[in-house]
Amino acid sequence: MRKIDSNAIEYIAMGSTVLGTGGGGDPYIGKLMAKQAMETYGEVSLIVAEELDDGALIVPIAAFGAPMILVEKLFSGGEFIRAFEIMEEYLGRKIDAVMPAEAGGLNGVIPFAVAAQKDIPIVDADGMGRAFPRLEMVTFTLHGISVSPIAQADEKGNRNIYQTINNVWGETLVGATTIQMGGSCVLGCYPMSGEQVKKAAVHGIISYAQKLGECILNAKNNNLNPLEALIKEANAIKLFVGKISKVTIKTEGRWNKGVCEIMGFGEDQGTSMKLDFQNEFLMAKKDGRPVAITPDLIVLIDAENAQPITAESIQYGTRVVVLGMKADKQWRTPQGITLGGPQKFGYKEKFVPVEELNKN
Amino acid sequence: MYYKIGVDVGGTNTDAVLVSQTNEILAKTKQTTSLDVSTGIKNAVEAVISKVDVSKRDIKYIMLGTTHCTNALVERKELNKIGAIRIGLPASSSIPTMADFPEDLKALLGAHIYMVHGGYEFDGRLISPLNEEEVKQHLHAMKGQVESLAITGIFSKTLPDQELQVAAWAKEILGNEIRTSCSHRIGGLGLLERENAAILNAALQKVASKMVNAFKDTVRGLGLSSQMFIGQNDGTLMSLEQVQDLPVLTISSGPTNSIRGAGALSKVKNGIVIDLGGTTSDGGVLVNFFPRESTQAAQIGGVLTNFRMPDVVAVGIGGGTIVRFFEDKCQLGPDSVGYRLKEKALAFGGDTLTLSDFFLANQKLHITGAKEAIKLQKAIAGTVAMKYAEALSVVKDQIRLTIEKLVDKLKTDETAIPVIACGGGAFLLPEKIGGASKVIFPEHMEVANAFGACIAQIGYEEELVINTTQHDEDDALEELLVKVKNQLLANGALEDSISTLTKESIPLAYLPGAVKLKIKLCGDLLG
Numbered sequence: 001m002r003k004i005d006s007n008a009i010e011y012i013a014m015g016s017t018v019l020g021t022g023g024g025g026d027p028y029i030g031k032l033m034a035k036q037a038m039e040t041y042g043e044v045s046l047i048v049a050e051e052l053d054d055g056a057l058i059v060p061i062a063a064f065g066a067p068m069i070l071v072e073k074l075f076s077g078g079e080f081i082r083a084f085e086i087m088e089e090y091l092g093r094k095i096d097a098v099m100p101a102e103a104g105g106l107n108g109v110i111p112f113a114v115a116a117q118k119d120i121p122i123v124d125a126d127g128m129g130r131a132f133p134r135l136e137m138v139t140f141t142l143h144g145i146s147v148s149p150i151a152q153a154d155e156k157g158n159r160n161i162y163q164t165i166n167n168v169w170g171e172t173l174v175g176a177t178t179i180q181m182g183g184s185c186v187l188g189c190y191p192m193s194g195e196q197v198k199k200a201a202v203h204g205i206i207s208y209a210q211k212l213g214e215c216i217l218n219a220k221n222n223n224l225n226p227l228e229a230l231i232k233e234a235n236a237i238k239l240f241v242g243k244i245s246k247v248t249i250k251t252e253g254r255w256n257k258g259v260c261e262i263m264g265f266g267e268d269q270g271t272s273m274k275l276d277f278q279n280e281f282l283m284a285k286k287d288g289r290p291v292a293i294t295p296d297l298i299v300l301i302d303a304e305n306a307q308p309i310t311a312e313s314i315q316y317g318t319r320v321v322v323l324g325m326k327a328d329k330q331w332r333t334p335q336g337i338t339l340g341g342p343q344k345f346g347y348k349e350k351f352v353p354v355e356e357l358n359k360n
Numbered sequence: 361m362y363y364k365i366g367v368d369v370g371g372t373n374t375d376a377v378l379v380s381q382t383n384e385i386l387a388k389t390k391q392t393t394s395l396d397v398s399t400g401i402k403n404a405v406e407a408v409i410s411k412v413d414v415s416k417r418d419i420k421y422i423m424l425g426t427t428h429c430t431n432a433l434v435e436r437k438e439l440n441k442i443g444a445i446r447i448g449l450p451a452s453s454s455i456p457t458m459a460d461f462p463e464d465l466k467a468l469l470g471a472h473i474y475m476v477h478g479g480y481e482f483d484g485r486l487i488s489p490l491n492e493e494e495v496k497q498h499l500h501a502m503k504g505q506v507e508s509l510a511i512t513g514i515f516s517k518t519l520p521d522q523e524l525q526v527a528a529w530a531k532e533i534l535g536n537e538i539r540t541s542c543s544h545r546i547g548g549l550g551l552l553e554r555e556n557a558a559i560l561n562a563a564l565q566k567v568a569s570k571m572v573n574a575f576k577d578t579v580r581g582l583g584l585s586s587q588m589f590i591g592q593n594d595g596t597l598m599s600l601e602q603v604q605d606l607p608v609l610t611i612s613s614g615p616t617n618s619i620r621g622a623g624a625l626s627k628v629k630n631g632i633v634i635d636l637g638g639t640t641s642d643g644g645v646l647v648n649f650f651p652r653e654s655t656q657a658a659q660i661g662g663v664l665t666n667f668r669m670p671d672v673v674a675v676g677i678g679g680g681t682i683v684r685f686f687e688d689k690c691q692l693g694p695d696s697v698g699y700r701l702k703e704k705a706l707a708f709g710g711d712t713l714t715l716s717d718f719f720l721a722n723q724k725l726h727i728t729g730a731k732e733a734i735k736l737q738k739a740i741a742g743t744v745a746m747k748y749a750e751a752l753s754v755v756k757d758q759i760r761l762t763i764e765k766l767v768d769k770l771k772t773d774e775t776a777i778p779v780i781a782c783g784g785g786a787f788l789l790p791e792k793i794g795g796a797s798k799v800i801f802p803e804h805m806e807v808a809n810a811f812g813a814c815i816a817q818i819g820y821e822e823e824l825v826i827n828t829t830q831h832d833e834d835d836a837l838e839e840l841l842v843k844v845k846n847q848l849l850a851n852g853a854l855e856d857s858i859s860t861l862t863k864e865s866i867p868l869a870y871l872p873g874a875v876k877l878k879i880k881l882c883g884d885l886l887g
Contacts, residue, residue, distance in 0.1 A: 029552070032455045068876070069482055071550045073514050077454030113454070155451040156487070182481035183874075269774065304769070317652065 015209030016108030022311040023280035024105015024131030025067035034112035045121040052194030060101035065184030082153035087188040099123040103205040104131030125201035129328035136167035143200035151188040154181040226306035240322040292324035295331035295340035324354040362420035366814025369426040374400035375810040378408040387411035398574040425617040425813035433661035439563040443472035443506040447513035448479030462662040474498040479514030499533040510558040512543035520544040553666035561608035568607030596819030619644040619651040621812025622782040625802035631778035636785030639696040782808035821880030829873040853883035
């Protein structure tokens, strides 16, 4: 167990943006909420899964909705507590710890606000090790853990409990009501035992996010190149260096789908890269050949300050570096590839690990 | 035939140019910025008028570029006593107003901060209705204690009526003299950044009014009946009334004017502009005669806003930069003697070796009152324990390396592009720079700022979120385009010169049908 203070939140938020792989929402709002809650209620204890009793009750907490809405209609703070409390009420017992469902983006820091207010620990684990666009796309699903009961609350005080026949239905129903709630809400979902968390989660992800954030934000103080420090810490592969030459973006169903084109620069002069995204980056192709494929992480970095760029803030002309990072090993199993791999998003290309695609 | 005068009020100098209808510079001057601002403006305007035989009646426009508001914010001087109301409860209360402000600024501005019920959903439904009693209770609490009020409502960019209603109640309770800063007129989507901008704007309204009045009185006092404008961040102009309403939009007009001015002086459309001053050299990128904007969220006085600002990178090279030698190597700055050059520098009998000393000694720079070149060369040699010529070459190499790094940082690809010099310290810029196709020293480069203010266009922008399941996107964009164009014409633009700066529609993630539209147009002033 260790204490997380608001300084550490800065680093975790930055690292969460890296793990967001272009999606997950900007953690700035989450960071301010967590800091505000910690200022009022005190620091938060971060525990590793081994510290949990097998019979303990753990509930992942997540903000759900459109990133653009989340920065305009901020949370009241009360919806987190309401989602938490109706889950306790429904299950008839106290929640012992919370955790992020998704360590990438906004949801990597949101659970700290709840943990501070409820004075319970947060588990150093999540269900993705990155960000994904759908509620069922978590390692918990791979272990047969049900998303239900789902507790949902909005800022106005509306509350729902869902019992769904499977995890995909959880996504479908919650997605529909979220729009009626004004485009954002808070979920408590995948209630689990300590034993299940130990087995089914991606472990150490908050500490990992913190380390990545420290690389980016502290490198300058230590006279290091922040990009090199990040590559080393993440064991990342530098896929491409260039300048954004085109961004196309359109709505298909509930998502932003788009392509970001990058013209090579420096060592990649004369070549080009295309990044496909559906909220998160899914496929990176260099001159038509895949160099990184979901569920591996594709991270777009601003070459000027080594900070990650989210898909909705891609701008023409920005100098960027594209990094490839290995997904958690659970995503690289046949079941993991079915749930989070290229076929799930309609690609013909089969998943090949990023390190194999870039073997020279 | 008519004429224009451009004035740039900087921290040290107030520059002015007088130009013809076709933007040809007929007179220019550099005067010292006065404490009261107006005397400096008066001296500069008088000086350019006296140099040319024109009738005062024919001076149709006077444009002012100034960093006055920026300085007030950075120095925390003369800021208004403000109140702030956020409209949106029960939403948004998890993050207090000014949560991420620097502590000193929060202490200065944070006495009357309130949240009230109200706000809209993205699709126009109410989050809550406004509660008149609740709002008025807070307004009564501010009575006699605030000079301006920042009002920010959730999704006010789409539906501003609640902000306007609160502004009306504020006048009713706090009196007509209260100034209001409604966020929908200032920032884009993103509640916190827009609220921050509205607060900074409210804090600057008094400073802006003072500046505008000084400018107006000075110009009228000189017997000129010219129409007056002030330059804003994106290189377009605002009326004096607009500036008093929205002063925060002038905050980065300084770099904008110098980049646009240098582009126009050199007639180069795309390139890098380096504005060399007394303390720093500021590099910016010129794209189609406009500054490239930064992709990073802009911080003003330590506060995050969602303004788009020119992408400027500064390095510590200026006329007053202090030079230190360590054996045969030299270090430039980053500190500078700044405006105290004439008391501190070696050339003026001081004990500090500055970059200006090196260039006064080889007569590339001339300032009255400086030591003779030969004597100065000896003094420099004595200070650095090296022959003057050798030391100069070490210093020049160091300048070149620093500038080359700056140029490389600003470039988006490896193609060599033109570098344009401007500002009072332009003599420091090497004639050959790695990565530059050529280095241009345009005529009048020392007054590029004032010229940039003079050639500014007028512009107007709007953005809104629509639901495409209810509205046709193309129709909505067309409707917005007409609205923006009409507003621009009403602001005095020449119809034929109107061009589009921004036209975008961005779908919002996770929401079927929600699209953000944004249009910005600009055009020349009606002749």
